[in-house]
Amino acid sequence: MSSPIVCCENVYFRYGNPWVLEDVSFTVPAGESLAVIGPNGGGKSTLLKILLGLEEPNRGSVSILGETPENARCRMGYVPQAMRFDPLFPITALDIVLMGRLDRLKFGRFSKHCHEVAKEALNQVDLADRANRPFADLSGGERQRVMIARALACEPELLLLDEPTANIDLSIEEQLLEILEKLRENMTILLVTHDLDLVSTLGDSVLCVNHRVHRHSLPLSGETIREIYSGGKRIEHDRRARHQQGDHSACEHD
Amino acid sequence: MTEFFEAIQNVPLIRYSLLAGIVSSLMFGVVGSFVVTRRIGYIAAAIAHSILGGIGAAIYFNRVHGVEWLTPMIGAIAAALISAAVIGWVTIQFKEREDTIIGAIWAFGMATGLMFIYFAPGTQTNLESFIMGNILITSEKDVIATVVLGALVLLFVALFYHKLVAVCFDEEFASLRGVSARVYYLLLLAITGICMVLLVRVAGIILSLALIVLPAATASRFAGRLWVIMIVAVVLSIIYNVGGLALSFQMSVPTGPLIVLVACTVYAASFFVKRRAR
Numbered sequence: 001m002s003s004p005i006v007c008c009e010n011v012y013f014r015y016g017n018p019w020v021l022e023d024v025s026f027t028v029p030a031g032e033s034l035a036v037i038g039p040n041g042g043g044k045s046t047l048l049k050i051l052l053g054l055e056e057p058n059r060g061s062v063s064i065l066g067e068t069p070e071n072a073r074c075r076m077g078y079v080p081q082a083m084r085f086d087p088l089f090p091i092t093a094l095d096i097v098l099m100g101r102l103d104r105l106k107f108g109r110f111s112k113h114c115h116e117v118a119k120e121a122l123n124q125v126d127l128a129d130r131a132n133r134p135f136a137d138l139s140g141g142e143r144q145r146v147m148i149a150r151a152l153a154c155e156p157e158l159l160l161l162d163e164p165t166a167n168i169d170l171s172i173e174e175q176l177l178e179i180l181e182k183l184r185e186n187m188t189i190l191l192v193t194h195d196l197d198l199v200s201t202l203g204d205s206v207l208c209v210n211h212r213v214h215r216h217s218l219p220l221s222g223e224t225i226r227e228i229y230s231g232g233k234r235i236e237h238d239r240r241a242r243h244q245q246g247d248h249s250a251c252e253h254d
Numbered sequence: 255m256t257e258f259f260e261a262i263q264n265v266p267l268i269r270y271s272l273l274a275g276i277v278s279s280l281m282f283g284v285v286g287s288f289v290v291t292r293r294i295g296y297i298a299a300a301i302a303h304s305i306l307g308g309i310g311a312a313i314y315f316n317r318v319h320g321v322e323w324l325t326p327m328i329g330a331i332a333a334a335l336i337s338a339a340v341i342g343w344v345t346i347q348f349k350e351r352e353d354t355i356i357g358a359i360w361a362f363g364m365a366t367g368l369m370f371i372y373f374a375p376g377t378q379t380n381l382e383s384f385i386m387g388n389i390l391i392t393s394e395k396d397v398i399a400t401v402v403l404g405a406l407v408l409l410f411v412a413l414f415y416h417k418l419v420a421v422c423f424d425e426e427f428a429s430l431r432g433v434s435a436r437v438y439y440l441l442l443l444a445i446t447g448i449c450m451v452l453l454v455r456v457a458g459i460i461l462s463l464a465l466i467v468l469p470a471a472t473a474s475r476f477a478g479r480l481w482v483i484m485i486v487a488v489v490l491s492i493i494y495n496v497g498g499l500a501l502s503f504q505m506s507v508p509t510g511p512l513i514v515l516v517a518c519t520v521y522a523a524s525f526f527v528k529r530r531a532r
Contacts, residue, residue: 052430073430080427089291089423090480099420102431107413134478154431 003066004029005158005188011060013046020046024213033189035203042210044192048162052078065157074103077151079161082143087136093146094131097121100153121152125179141172158188165195177201258500270397275495277404278452283488284411285449286470287480288442292422299463300356301337302450304363306459308333309384310370317374334447337363342440387458387510400452407445418442419480457510468517475524
């Protein structure tokens with residue numbers, strides 16, 4: 001058996017006093033898609049930051065592709081939430097995707113090869129015709145797909161996504177699901193999400209993070225879901241159910 | 255206008271001013287585009303105000319301790335770089351509120367400058383030229399200094415354009431791709447500081463902010479890519495600086511305020527022109 005792509009062993013992490021993550025251990029074998037779920041403030045984003053090498057665990061060890069996270073960075077593709085960005089920033093879709101090749105650029109211009117890889121990445125998310133459009137002109141779904149293309153331009157062995165369907169219309173979400181399902185066939189994916197649809201379509205297994213972690217098999221039972229999101233926190237599943245019943249009070253539209 | 259062209263031919267001072275104006279316009283357009291898109295206009299303003307501290311210190315040490323080499327220009331550049339470093343370092347290191355640091359540096363620089371100038375013996379220093387600006391004090395030495403600084407800044411931006419853009423757009427991702435985001439951010443603040451020194455010469459401390467922000471802001475209303483904004487901003491800067499010089503010479507009014515008024519009018523007018531097609 002080949003060694004796992006992600007291996008976390010007894011990881012502890014805190015910013016201040018209380019532990020954000022306690023005794024976190026899990027592995028992700030090659031080719032698997034792992035969905036990471038859990039309540040807000042449960043440590044999902046922190047876990048992602050540790051895997052990316054942006055934060056150091058206080059205790060425990062993390063290895064990615066057999067290396068430290070920092071050394072493995074260039075072999076990972078990271079997709080942050082598209083809504084985080086300044087929509088007025090003057091930049092085209094292609095320019096953003098080219099950022100995925102920054103580690104191969106010392107100075108000056110990107111090589112022809114880098115341009116080809118970036119265009120191919122845009123093609124993979126069906127945005128080839130939007131390459132020279134300014135970021136500001138793209139829709140929410142298109143912006144999120146640009147972020148995925150940028151991660152693909154890294155030619156990653158491991159793809160990390162942070163809530164790719166947050167703030168996105170349901171119809172666009174289906175498109176996104178299709179793209180991710182295709183990607184899943186040839187790379188290892190770790191996906192942080194609130195979206196239980198996404199979990200059931202994409203996840204091979206589920207990691208629930210609420211300071212400690214639990215692994216669940218799919219499909220999740222209603223009981224498990226309630227357990228995971230205990231404490232009356234509004235969850236995506238709830239929003240979705242209401243949305244489908246025509247109640248849009250919980251929806252966030254642009 | 256003929257009088258202005260005659261003056262260019264006959265008065266070296268006007269020639270120098272013109273050359274310095276064109277070279278610094280290149281910088282203002284390019285660096286101003288970063289300032290506007292990265293939204294660090296107020297950092298630029300704080301640096302501009304802190305420059306008075308450097309000018310004051312230079313005058314004081316020059317007169318009291320006879321430090322000949324310490325000209326107001328060198329003092330200004332040192333102050334600008336120190337303020338840029340402090341603002342950058344404190345915001346990165348201590349996660350302190352940016353606007354608080356900006357306010358502190360802003361006032362600290364002004365206060366130090368006023369204090370040094372108060373204690374400096376000799377003829378009363380003409381504060382007005384620093385505060386209101388006067389492009390017509392350019393000497394040959396200053397022109398050389400401007401050209402060298404301009405060349406350095408433009409070369410830096412040309413070489414590392416993509417990294418600077420990436421750091422401005424998404425610091426986190428840039429550092430994941432092996433770009434030291436903090437270093438580039440500090441360097442961006444440093445070149446902004448150098449620009450502010452040159453701008454203070456043209457328009458003075460108070461008006462300098464308008465000249466780094468307005469050309470790029472006007473350009474960004476119509477252009478969708480940063481390098482396009484830069485080109486338009488450079489052209490606008492040259493028109494403002496050179497046109498302002500000619501016009502103020504012709505009408506014998508102060509250059510700085512005239513340039514700023516023109517820049518503001520063009521920016522305001524840009525709101526009545528349709529934005530680029532969506």
